Amino acid sequence: MVKEIERKLPVVHVCTIVPISLTVGANRIVPAIAIPHPLGDPTKTPEEEKAIRRHLVEKALKALQTAVTEQTVFTD
Template sequence: MHVCTVTPISKTVGAARISGAQAIPYPTGNPNITVEKEELVKRETVIKALNLLIE
C-alpha cells in the first residue's frame, strides 16, 4: 500500500495499491484547517488506504 501525492510515479515503479494523498508538503493533513477537521482528513486518508488493502 502506497499513500502518495504523485500517483504517476507510484504507477511507474509498479506499486500494487496506490492511494492518493492531499498535497506534497502535507500528504495526510492540512495546516490551514482546524485541528478537528484535520484529524478527520487524516482518518479518512488512512481508512481509504486500509480499504484498498482488503479489496
C-alpha cells in the same frame, strides 16, 4: 521500496504524485493531499485535519482488504 515490500506483504502506497507511484509499480495506491503534508492540511482546524487523515487511512485499510489483479488507484 513499495515493490520490495509487496514481495512479502500486502502494502498500500499513500502518496501525492500518483503518476510516479504508477511508474514505480505500486499495486494499491491512495492519492494523498499535498507533497509537504500528504496526510494533513494545515489550512484546516486540527479537528478537520484529523478527520481528513482518518478518511485517508480508512481508504488505505480498505485498499489492503481489496483483491486487486492490476495497479489500482483508490479514489473516493
